[in-house]
Amino acid sequence: MAEKLLEVKNLKQYFNIGKPKEVRAVDDISFDIYKGETLGLVGESGCGKSTTGRTLIRLYNATGGEVLYNGVNVHGKKSGKELKEFNQKMQMIFQDPYASLNPRMKISDIIAEGIDIHGLAKSPKERLEKVHKLLETVGLNKEHANRYPHEFSGGQRQRIGIARALAVEPEFIIADEPISALDVSIQAQVVNLLKKLQKERGLTYLFIAHDLSMVKYISDRIGVMYFGKLVELASADDLYRNPVHPYTQSLLSAIPLPDPEYERTRKRQAYHPDVHQYEDGEDVRMREISPGHFVNCSEKEFEQYKANYNHNK
Amino acid sequence: MKKLLEVKDLHISFHTFAGEVQAIRGVDFDLYEGETLAIVGESGSGKSVTTKSIMRLLPQGNSEIKSGEILFNGENLATASEKKMQKIRGKDISMIFQDPMTSLNPTMTIGKQIMEPLIKHRDLSKSEASKRAVKLLDLVGISKPETRLKQYPHQFSGGMRQRVVIAIALACAPKVLIADEPTTALDVTIQGQILDLMKDLQKKIETSIIFITHDLGVVANVADRVAVMYGGKIVEVGTVDEIFYNPQHPYTWGLISSMPSLDSQDEELFVIPGTPPDLLHPPKGDAFAPRNPYAMKIDKEEEPPMFKVSDTHYAATWLLHPDAPKVEPPLAVQERQAKFRASIKGDK
Structure with missing residues (x-):
């Protein structure tokens, strides 16, 4: 097995703690992310997938649990210097390319903000060269550096968002619904770009989305x-x-596919949490059904799931 | 089948500081009774503008219907008075909007909003309208309708709000329902429920639907016929099977092959290069030519007319001209076409 880059252990993120409106947005989840892989995170709105991403990168302070990045706890107490180092390694691409770029900053300054903070360029000339190179990497050209965000289309803005994330040469990128706001033909461009960058730079991704x-x-x-x-x-x-x-x-049964024949015969399955009929105190947790395939279930369900899984395989 | 709505050579422009943006440049289509026509295309292709013009909801002042006709019940909606339109909106033609979070009035109860068209168009009394509203809520699958009627939009989830919007749109059993990306803002599972609901209600109320979306999966699910828009024009129109299994226009090829299929492996996704045309200065010739890997000389000179593929299937590309060279569509499309030919043989 490849090397673990990130270990998430019993992560909890509650809001309004102790109040009647307490929300358990992320409720005790554990998983690992290996070096160089892409881990997809899917679910409906409100299921806590974005909160998970944001907690991993420390935009929120976790309520409980640990996030270990290369063995170091992200949420542990850190000096300013350590924090800066960590911030350089982990970057984020946001969902809305319209809201995530400061409309009053030039593209060159948006992209170079991280370069400035981390002192990655020794002279203004080097800084500009870096910006130009990044723009080319994401398929824009260097004339774009002096423009403002409103002059770009959604797909182009998302590329700028990607260039900004790449500017500090991170190892790990959290992409929070990076293509949801884009047209189908533009989505393909951005996804291909992300894949290409991963191959070239050995990046690790956490890809959050609802487009299955x-x-x-x-x-x-x-x-x-x-x-x-x-x-x-x-x-x-x-x-x-x-x-x-x-x-x-x-x-899975709800994904619409561009195939009329399939759509005519599809059967949608509804899910209701009542199907589990867990008793109080029953031990429901992630269990390994086959190597690398984990399911959240009780002991009883485990046997049943396992039998079904082996039967269908 | 009877034609319910006819759009003929529609041209719409927006006047901006930069100049005249020709958003719609000659759109023709018919809507038949009881069918669902899906209009697909990327943002800016003019699909929303076309349908808003049917309802005459385009902003007054800077938008202009330059020419063309929108015939509904023998009447030209393109030139109808506002008074006339008010009688048609919500009664004969109604609309569902994309975002259920903003299309309801947050200061009015759900009940009042459903009763509004009933009182206005059907001359029902308040108590009659209220009874009817309860039935409508029940019809769109909202439980405890009597209690829900007295609640405000913020007390509903996104999917539930879209159900309410559908109830309002269907209150007067309209002949035409325009749905502008009604499920784009919703989750996949909720999206499925709403699509099923719309199909079910369409049968009950016998309405025709114009369904705007950019999600080809949704199109495959709901549509009887599909119109593909690009740069303010319809570039291909046909039955859902013709468009998905035997597409002819290179733009449709691009749209279909840029979606990953669930069994696709590691190959790169097909990408339509470039960006949509600038309709402030519409290009000479075929608007898609600069992004079209199959473009010929004539594409840059002259706009292609609609070529007939079958009685129901037309496409505007010079590739269909008898003198055009034979080209190989992308692999994903070839596979689909092979399937299509096989199914035709099977039928005969």
């Missing part, structure tokens, strides 16, 4: 979240071929 067919395409492994819990985690192919958890099955 794109996630399948880009990810090596996929985690499915439901109401703050991770319910299934498996390799992309295995998850799509042999989904085990009823929620995953329901989610």
Whole structure:
């Protein structure tokens, strides 16, 4: 198995703690991300996938649990210097390319902000060269450096967002729904770009999305979240071929495919948490059904799921 | 089948500081009774502008219907008075918008908003309208309709709000329902429920639907016929099977092959290069030519007319001209076409 880059252990992120409106956005989830892979995270809105991403990069302080990056706890107490080092290694690409770029800053300054903070350029000339190179990397040209965000289309802005993330030469990028706001033809451009960059630079991605067919395409492994819990985690192919958890099955059965024949015969499966009928105090946790394929289930369900899984395989 | 709505050679422009943006440049289509016509295309291709013009909802002042006709019940909506339009909107033609978070009035109860068209168009009394509203909420699958009627939009989830919007749109059993990306803002599972609901209600109320979306998966699910728009024009139109299994226009090829299929392996996604045309200065010739790997000399000179593929299938590309060279479409499209030919043989 490849080297672990990130270990998430029993991560919890609650909001409004102690108040009647307490929200358990992320409720005790654990997973690892290996060096050089893409882990997809899918689920409905409100299931906590974005919160997970944001907690990993320390935009929120975790309520409980640990995030170990190269063995070091991200949420542990850190000096300013350590924090800076960590921030350089982990970067984020945001969902909305309209809201995530400061409209009053030039593209060159947006991209170079990280370069300035981390002192990666020794002279203004080097800084500009870096910006130009980054623009070319993401398929824009250097004339764009002096423009402002409003002069760009959605797809181009998302490329600028990617260039900004790449500017500090990170190892790990969290992409929070990077293509949801884009047109189909532009989505393909951005996804191809992300894949190419991964190959060239050995980047590791956490790819958060609700578009399941794109996630399948880009990810090596996929985690499915439901109401703050991770319910299934498996390799992309295995998850799509042999989904085990009823929620995953329901989610997969709902993907619309560009194939009228298939659409006419599709059966949608509804999911209701009541199907589990867990008793109080029953031990429900992630269990390994086959190597690398984890499902959140009780002891009883485990046997049943395992039998079904082996039967379908 | 009877034609319900006819759009003929529609031209619409927006006047901006930079000049005249020709958003719609000659759109023709018909809507038949009881069918679902899907209009697909990327942002800026003019799909929303076309349908908003049917409802005459384009901003007054800077937009202008330059020429063309929108015939509904023998009447030309393109030149109808505002008073006339008010009688048609919500009664004969109604609309579902993309974002259920903003299309409801946050200061009015759900009940009041559903009753509004009923009182206005059907002359129902308040109590009659309220009874009807309960039935409508029940029809769109909202439980405890009597209690829900008294609640405000913020007390509903996104999917539930879209159900309410559908209830309002269907309150007067319109002949035409325009749905502008009704499921784009929703989750996949909720999207499925809403699509099923719309199909179910379409049968019950016998309405025709114009469905705007850029999601080809959704199109495959709901549409009987599909119109593909690009640069303010319809470039291909046909039945859903013709468009998905036997597409002819290179732009449609690009759209279909740029989506990953669930069993696709590691190959790169097909990408339509470049960006959509600038309609402030519409290009001479075929607007898609600069992005079209199959473009010929004539594409840059002259706009292609609609070539007939079958009685229901037309496409505007010079590749269909008898003198055009034979070209190989992208692999994904070839596979689909092979399947299509096989199914035709099977039918005969």
